[in-house]
Amino acid sequence: MQLDQIETFLDIVESRNFNRTADRLGLTQSTISARIKNLESAIGSELFQRGRAGAEPTAAGRRFEAYARSMLSTWSQARHDVRAFNRFEGTLRIAAQVGMTRSVLPGWVESLCQALPKSSIHVESDYSNQMVSDLSMGNLDIAVLYAPRYLPEIAYEHLMVEDYVMVSTTARTLSEVDSETYIRPGYTVLLEKTHAELLTDLAICRLSMGSETLAEMMLRRTGGTCYMRSDDARRFTIERPSFIVEGAPTLHQPVHTAILARRKHEPIIRKGIRALQVAVMSLDV
Known part of the structure; x- marks a missing residue:
């Protein structure tokens, strides 16, 4: 198994076409086919199903993709680390x-x-x-x-432990929070679980986000209420007319x-x- 075979395999996974990969890599179609054939021989499994529409990875090919990307990443890191010792x-x-x-x-x-x-x-x-x-x-x-x-x-x-507090552009107290403009924090599994236990009335709302950065951006654009890290919340309330919501529980993330x-x-x-x-x-x- 050689690195050029791995690189060729991954390019075909993206292009879904042997001829297109040959053009992209500046090689002949026969060279591309030979590399994949040798790779399949080394692995002992067919990696692509070829047809008129192009080349689709087989189940084995899809399974091998993660290993292929890992091998290229490891090789890239090894080259970087070894070269770094010169400097x-x-x-x-x-x-x-x-x-x-x-x-x-x-x-x-x-x-x-x-x-x-x-x-x-x-x-x-x-x-x-x-x-x-x-x-x-x-x-x-x-x-x-x-x-x-x-x-x-x-x-x-x-x-x-990181503390998350509720911030709002519209509500000063928890009872004033509007579920229609509330963003449920899906940043981590633990925060979701704790939120569901402590804030049952807000556990099911229209909008939830897995990124606290995106939640803050939406608050800047449209207003509403969401949870932020405590230091981000303090910064936000200084920069924008907004409040740390009274009565809202603090969520803790180890x-x-x-x-x-x-x-x-x-x-x-x-x-x-x-x-x-x-x-x-x-x-x-």
């Missing part, structure tokens, strides 16, 4: 929950740059399941996430760090965690 003393790949892009990440990156001045640092924001998968495959070094998925190779530590257990004693991992702790201590959460 840097080490590399660190970190990620935090998408909702923490404005809160935890900026301070963490700033603290990392001070703690690891001779290291290469790659930063991402993502969701819990993907970060856990990336950690397991070695594509990530430290993750900050909401929802641990317990695997034997991953070590989790409690980091902090935050965890995740690393590969076998790497927890590595100096660069320990410095990365310490830099994160420094960043968190500077937050008002």
